[in-house]
Amino acid sequence: MQIQSGSELYVLGWYQDGEYISDNFRATAQKRKTMEADFHVVPYGNIKLNIYNVNCGGAGDEFILEVIPPFPYSAIVSPVSRYGCYNQEGQPVEVIMGNYEIKWTVNRGGTTEVFSDNLFVPENGVGEMTINY
Incomplete structure (x- = not known):
C-alpha cells in the first residue's frame, strides 16, 4: 500500500x-x-552531524556516536566508533522528521565522558548539529 x-x-x-x-x-x-x-505516514527531512576533535590527544582518542530516532521509531542505530584526531564535515542524510537524541562518548587519556543533546529534523529541512569534543 x-x-x-x-x-x-x-x-x-x-x-x-x-x-x-x-x-x-x-x-x-x-x-x-x-x-x-x-x-x-511520516514526513522526511535531513540530518547533518559535523564532528571535530578540537582537543586531540592522539591515536588513542575514541569517539562513539549513537543516534536515537523519534518514538515510536526508537530503535537505536548501532553505535559508531572513530579513533584518533577524527574530524568530519557531515553530509545530509535523509531520515524521518522529528526529535532525535544524539549521544556521544569520548574516551581520551584514560577518562570517559558521556554527552547527549536533542536535535529536531524538520519536514523537508535539515537538522544540523556540530559536536566539538
Whole structure:
C-alpha cells in the first residue's frame, strides 16, 4: 500500500501490538476475530552531524556516536566508533522528521565522558548539529 500526495510517494510504516514494524514494513495478519494495525505516514527531512576533535590527544582518542530516532521509531542505530584526531564535515542524510537524541562518548587519556543533546529534523529541512569534543 502507498499514499501519494501530488508527485511525492510516502513510505508507510506499521505500528502493531505496541511496536513499530520496520522489517520491509510488513504487518502480519493474525488468526483471531479482530486485529488492529495502525499505519503512520511520516514526513522526511535531513540530518547533518559535523564532528571535530578540537582537543586531540592522539591515536588513542575514541569517539562513539549513537543516534536515537523519534518514538515510536526508537530503535537505536548501532553505535559508531572513530579513533584518533577524527574530524568530519557531515553530509545530509535523509531520515524521518522529528526529535532525535544524539549521544556521544569520548574516551581520551584514560577518562570517559558521556554527552547527549536533542536535535529536531524538520519536514523537508535539515537538522544540523556540530559536536566539538
